Amino acid sequence: MFRIGIGTDTHRLVKGRPLFLGGVHVTSERGAEGHSDADALCHAVADAILGALSDGDIGVHFPDKDPQWTGVNSMELLSRVMWLARKQCLQVVNVDSTITLESPRLRPYIDSMRDNLAGVLGVDHGCVSVKAKTAEGLDAVGKGLAVTAQAVVLMEKAAKETA
16 A cells, blocks of 8 residues: 655745754754744655654644744654654655745755655665755745745555564
């Protein structure tokens, strides 16, 4: 049995915050604003997995009104989502994702993002795609005010609950 999920996440960019994407600190004058570390890529992948599980979204599992999630590393949130997937005997086959950000350019960071995601998802580096796009100066992302990420995940039933 296969399951497919899609996730998307957008965060406002502000001065004085670090920018994390895929668990990687990206050198930037502005970072993403949010309750956690605001890693839009991790949030999109987590939502895609939760969608494949038919189990809500990250706001349901990690509400921004709950102080225990203040400033949390989003790789930890993604790890917890993978624990839920394993409980349902589902494993990731592959992930395709796109980050849209006007600047900085993300090419130097992509392989590290893929490695980080692959490690948490329990798949090979080659099963994780991370692409970077700009918004060509259009909308809030194009004006440098926001970052957005989208992800699609394919999951399959595992023979038994995985660790």
